[in-house]
Amino acid sequence: MNVRETNYWLETVSAAAESSHDALPESADVAIVGAGFCGLSAARALAKRGVRVAVLEAETLGWGASSRNGGMVLTGMKLPVPTLISRYGREAVQRMYAASLESIDLVEQIVKEEGIECAFSRCGHLEVACKAAHFNDYEKAAARIQREFGHQLRIIHKSKLRQEIGSDIYFGGLVDETSAGVNPAQYVAGLAKAAQRAGACLYEHARVLAVNPESSNATRRFRLTTARGSLTAREVLLASGAYTSSATPALRKKVIPIGSYIIATEVLSADLALELIPRNRMIYDSKHFLYYYRLTPDNRMLFGGRAAFFPESPSTIRESAELLRQGMIQVYPQLRDTKVEFVWGGTLDFTFDVMPHSGTIDGMPFAVGFAGHGVAAATWMGAKLAAVICGEPDNNPFSKIPFPGAPIGLRSGSTWALPLAGMYYRVLDFFT
Numbered sequence: 001m002n003v004r005e006t007n008y009w010l011e012t013v014s015a016a017a018e019s020s021h022d023a024l025p026e027s028a029d030v031a032i033v034g035a036g037f038c039g040l041s042a043a044r045a046l047a048k049r050g051v052r053v054a055v056l057e058a059e060t061l062g063w064g065a066s067s068r069n070g071g072m073v074l075t076g077m078k079l080p081v082p083t084l085i086s087r088y089g090r091e092a093v094q095r096m097y098a099a100s101l102e103s104i105d106l107v108e109q110i111v112k113e114e115g116i117e118c119a120f121s122r123c124g125h126l127e128v129a130c131k132a133a134h135f136n137d138y139e140k141a142a143a144r145i146q147r148e149f150g151h152q153l154r155i156i157h158k159s160k161l162r163q164e165i166g167s168d169i170y171f172g173g174l175v176d177e178t179s180a181g182v183n184p185a186q187y188v189a190g191l192a193k194a195a196q197r198a199g200a201c202l203y204e205h206a207r208v209l210a211v212n213p214e215s216s217n218a219t220r221r222f223r224l225t226t227a228r229g230s231l232t233a234r235e236v237l238l239a240s241g242a243y244t245s246s247a248t249p250a251l252r253k254k255v256i257p258i259g260s261y262i263i264a265t266e267v268l269s270a271d272l273a274l275e276l277i278p279r280n281r282m283i284y285d286s287k288h289f290l291y292y293y294r295l296t297p298d299n300r301m302l303f304g305g306r307a308a309f310f311p312e313s314p315s316t317i318r319e320s321a322e323l324l325r326q327g328m329i330q331v332y333p334q335l336r337d338t339k340v341e342f343v344w345g346g347t348l349d350f351t352f353d354v355m356p357h358s359g360t361i362d363g364m365p366f367a368v369g370f371a372g373h374g375v376a377a378a379t380w381m382g383a384k385l386a387a388v389i390c391g392e393p394d395n396n397p398f399s400k401i402p403f404p405g406a407p408i409g410l411r412s413g414s415t416w417a418l419p420l421a422g423m424y425y426r427v428l429d430f431f432t
């Protein structure tokens with residue numbers, strides 16, 4: 001297979017935001033570590049309030065998960081609602097669910113307000129059941145979500161599934177019309193430009209190597225040492241996601257980096273694209289090690305999965321092209337002779353309780369743990385953190401929940417035990 005090992009989405013970005021070539025300022029009100037959805041959304045919101053912001057990005061703007069993902073702008077959270085309610089109580093979960101819906105509205109609002117051309121569309125998502133038992137659970141889940149949150153999902157029986165997907169391997173589906181799709185690389189590039197227009201200074205190749213508290217005249221500040229020099233800041237906002245490094249060890253210990261991979265085919269004919277995903281939904285299946293797929297705006301099949309309990313590397317990316325192609329043709333035998341043109345990988349930010357979290361760690365505001373919901377959730381969390389830094393009350397339902405770290409021995413800098421966790425979920429997929 002002659003496949004380009006490069007992120008297809010980046011090929012569609014015509015004018016990326018320009019990093020500042022100036023030396024770092026001596027000081028900023030807020031220094032933000034990481035220029036993904038979270039950091040840039042926070043930077044935009046802070047700069048619009050007149051705060052002096054410096055965004056420090058180790059690589060290039062949007063380099064992390066934000067430009068590499070599936071572009072699915074999804075409702076809800078990773079865990080099932082009954083699990084969430086038994087953990088956090090009904091009222092808290094109602095606020096979390098409302099936040100998940102609000103976060104999609106926020107992405108839509110930013111795209112409109114800032115005139116970002118990123119093919120944002122409220123096309124809805126479809127979850128497909130890999131087993132009959134999974135489909136049986138959909139009915140209960142939809143009824144519970146309607147009852148608890150007044151949010152309507154639609155059950156699709158197997159006999160009607162062809163209206164939603166050109167595949168016969170599934171046992172039924174669940175549609176949520178509120179979800180959306182976007183070109184993530186165009187969106188994050190647009191967000192960077194919006195933050196810059198609002199007055200934020202963006203610095204690429206400025207990896208933060210250390211953050212140390214300083215105090216003078218009883219005023220607390222932080223000194224950040226970066227690959228481009230150092231600066232001080234009153235507040236440091238950590239938006240480094242799955243790529244969180246040893247510069248902020250307390251946060252790093254709480255993040256599980258999970259590699260995930262995507263292929264994109266050649267452009268399909270309009271008829272074939274319509275047969276495969278007639279309503280242009282964002283689709284994912286019901287397994288723990290799930291496949292997620294969609295059409296790109298130019299009608300390629302974008303097919304992702306193959307999650308692994310370690311970050312991506314050149315060799316895992318190369319292997320993924322054929323493995324994902326096999327997965328794709330199990331779902332869509334129609335694509336047997338279709339060329340795969342692109343393969344790439346990225347790292348997702350999971351946490352030990354599979355929840356998003358925000359709050360303060362070592363005196364620094366942070367948000368992390370968006371997993372497969374980060375397009376909307378990271379945008380929303382960034383804006384919320386900005387509001388709190390500006391003195392607004394913290395009404396974020398994810399900032400009040402306990403944030404567990406790694407069980408002893410599982411991850412204290414090394415990742416030796418995580419493949420065992422991977423095996424556990426594969427076994428679960430087999431039996432449940």
Ligand SMILES: Cc1cc2nc3c(=O)[nH]c(=O)nc-3n(C[C@H](O)[C@H](O)[C@H](O)COP(=O)(O)OP(=O)(O)OC[C@H]3O[C@@H](n4cnc5c(N)ncnc54)[C@H](O)[C@@H]3O)c2cc1C
Nearest residue numbers: 034036038058064065066069070072208241346373374375
């Ligand atoms: C393959 C893949 C598919 C996905 N699909 C979806 C999807 O369809 N829908 C969805 O909602 N979510 C999806 N996600 C998840 C989503 O992309 C992330 O949750 C989201 O992008 C996280 O945004 P962020 O701003 O927190 O982090 P990131 O976008 O990862 O940005 C963090 C940035 O911090 C920088 N950084 C780290 N350490 C330092 C340092 N010391 N100094 C300076 N900079 C630093 C990194 O270079 C990076 O650019 C997917 C992720 C992957 C990898």
